Amino acid sequence: MTDSIARPGAPARATPTRPPTDRPTDRPTDRPTDRPTDQAAPTATPARRPRPPRDERARKKGGSGLFRAMWRWHFFASFLVVPVLLVLSVTGLIYLFRFQIEPLMHGDLMHIDTPAATEVRQSYAAQQTALERVYPDVTVVSMREPLEADDATAFSVVEADGSPRDVYVDPYGPDVLGSLDPDTTLSGTAVRIHADLMAGRFGDHLIELGACWAIVMALTGYYLFVRGAKARRRARAKDRPGARLRSRHGWLGAGVGVGLLFLLVSGLPWTGVWGETVQKLATDRGSSLWSTDPGALSDPTSSLDESLPHSHVQDVPWGMGASEVPRSTGDPEGSVANIDTAVEVAEAEGLRHPFTVAVPDTTTDEAGVYSVIGYAFDAPSDERTVHVDRFGGAVVSTYGFDDYPTLAKVVSQGIGLHEGRSLGLWSFWGAALMCVGIIAACVTGPLMWWRRRPRGAARIGAPRGRMPLRGSPVLLVGLVALGIVLPLFGLSLLVVLALDQLVLRRVPALAGWFDTV
Template sequence: MKNQNDSTSQQEHLPEQRQTQRAWYMTAWRWHFYAGLYVVPFLIMLSVTGLMMLYAGSIDNLRLKDLLFVEPAAQTVPVTQQFDAVQQAYPDATIKQYLTPKQPEDVSRFAVVSAAGQGLFVTVNPYTAEVLGSLDRDNNLYAWAESIHGTLLMGDMGDRLIELAASFAVILIVSGAYLWWPRDNASKAGMFRIRLTRGKRTFWRDLHANLGVVTAVFLLLFLLSGLSWSGIWGSKMVQAWNTFPTGVFGDVPLSDAKHAEMNHGDLKEVPWNLEQTAMPLSTPSHAGHHDGQETQETQEKSTQGNSIQGNSTPRKGIQGEVNLDSVVAFARVQGFTAFRVNLPKGEQGSYSILQSTMSNDITDATQDRTLHLNQYTGDVLADIKYSQYSPMAKAMAWGIALHEGDFGGWNKAVNTLLCLSFILISASGVVMWWLRRPKGKVALSAPPAPENMALWKGATVVIAVLGVCFPLAGIAMVTVLLADRLVFARVPTLARFFS
């Protein structure tokens, strides 16, 4: 008798459970739909420009091979001789940076800024010091795609719009995973399957859902690494908490300038966790290094300047004259392989040696390193290594190389497939909406809101937690929620359109 009563109770309770599950499903679908309205065009844009940046270098290598490659020889000429050749060829330009050749057949590159403010890469044969020509740093396929990818060519406004889209995309992933999760025989039938004979709506639903789930983790990694540079979530929250502390520089004087000023426009060259860190200053306090006569004061300063960076064995700076040749030689002795040298900016600037995945110099993030040298004495002002990065900064150092396809052909192939998948997911979402929209009716056809207001509030709390983590998305969600409940549902014309 007891078993019969229990069975009857379960049967009576089953419809209520199904109604609750259905209401939760419709709530998730409604949020998924609203988020998708905003995200889809941005996701397509990010994928297309991502593909452009992925292959821009390969295209340039084919198109500009006479400017980028030379016949290797037995011996290179001094870097200062190459520098002088560039200065003679471009007498009105200011040389900002020297980039070492990565391979024997690669050219040397000097980043210069013309008198008119145009950024150029001047290429030089490292074996003869012959100036081969110049490349426009500001007006090329990569720079153009990067500017759209990061700011929509709209500056801070574009950055905020993209940050909002990326934040909404995180909500899109979470709600999409919930919608995909099998909860009955019908949903299990489409799990990791694309049913070709069940009609158009089923085909596109299976394609959209399964492809979305398979690529969700990768999309999330792309989004989080991109959001780490955004103006609100990135610079104000995540990046600010992971910025390299200047306190480890000891008593080295610091500038008002930040490391981010070494970036070239929208192009990122400086490691992510250093962008907001102040730059060290050069002072001519102990010029004995210039003639190789190191005084006791210099030795003490050198020891102090190296010990504050956490190195067990104090290292001395450059011995002798400090110039581009000695800086490059010192960098190689220190273990730098493919790197760039930023020349001192003004009387208090320093020689900055950078080697990182961020600037595509290397692909092994553990070799990330930034070294600043006093332009007068050659003392080490700061030596920042991967081992000193925060966990988030380490993840970014690896993530950027993967994000940009720097690990070779397999990495490019995977990223290409992912970008194409993101485009297909976005397009399939639009097709699904088009197929289910009411024929002959002007309406947005959003999934209906659940009648259970308590449930609606509960689902809103869950998604609001994500909104708190991503402020712009949180503000937008509150706006949508208020508009949905207070305006769209009460104004007949709007209610019909959003129904």
């Protein structure tokens, strides 16, 4: 150790040198004298980090922002909404064209040969008698006038076991043409699926839940359409894969979104949770989605809606569905009215043709009335019902659109538009176009995801983002208000948030699969 350091005053020890050699060396030297004088020393280039995936880059740049959060909600809402909207749109189209479809499928029952000039149309009472001769065990509950000169008269009956049937009668015979079960026709099946998926209360709630989330999907879709306009234009300009489909889906959604929101809102009065809740609140405040007949001495257990079986061809107007049916108060010993009497009285009262006449069941209720309904198919404001006393044919009461509460008038007009009948052909073709547009949007949306899905990865490929509710009080208030106005949506939202916090974020495999931030 001491030899390695020179002592003070001692001569420095000579350092031995290696003799020069002519042997070349293959090792580079780092001595300055070995470097070229006109070239700088090379510098090491740092290794480049691989770029993170697109979703990861977006998350770091602003994945918790409002746009990606809206996109995520729009994405996951579609899993519930798309199947429901496809079912409602297809069945809605069938219902819109029911007057064209059913006569084509059952022309032998619904149509008659063009009558000769010498033939005379028989009375409705005679047609009812002919029906009861062929079907002695049924109970006639209603009669619908023919829409055209070559249409048969349709009677709705109930068989001994309680099942409904529609019986068609040639009014010029009168000859019974045959009968069918209205629930088994194409339009009848479509109506039943459209109402509750043919699954009763559960199906009704499922459709209502889908409709509520469809409202959310439409609202988030409009946000994405407006905020993402520049990005879509840039993507199309660079001809990126899927850019054209994404742009078309956006414009399609923007076009049908307003109509979709109207169809959803106008269809809510039929639902079992929202409809019943709003009706109860309205009733407590002296209003109603529909109403009762204020001029009738009514039987509280019988409503007009209960008096007629749903034949899916001509239903009771919405505002009159819960109206109470009055009682006959005339002299039972005097003259007895029939269907023809009721039709004559309704004509004198100014009701619009074609009529539907509810026929009283005299075997169980001798004091029943004939209720003549002027549906006014293309104008809900012309809807009227006249109740005709069975004994003597006097008018017991009349009830129509002018008697509806304000809320019932609004709902009735909305339902008329929902069914494509309030504005004639304009609303008819508008509703049909909306159904086709919704079907197209339900196809292009999943197709976009299918093209951009991560192949071979254990994740669904959802947009990553979290709603910035803490920094957006307006958004929070709006979300809470929507949950209160749509109770089923509010409850389902609480379930979704609880699952997200308590399950998805605690199980790494699920968090990765659902792309949870």
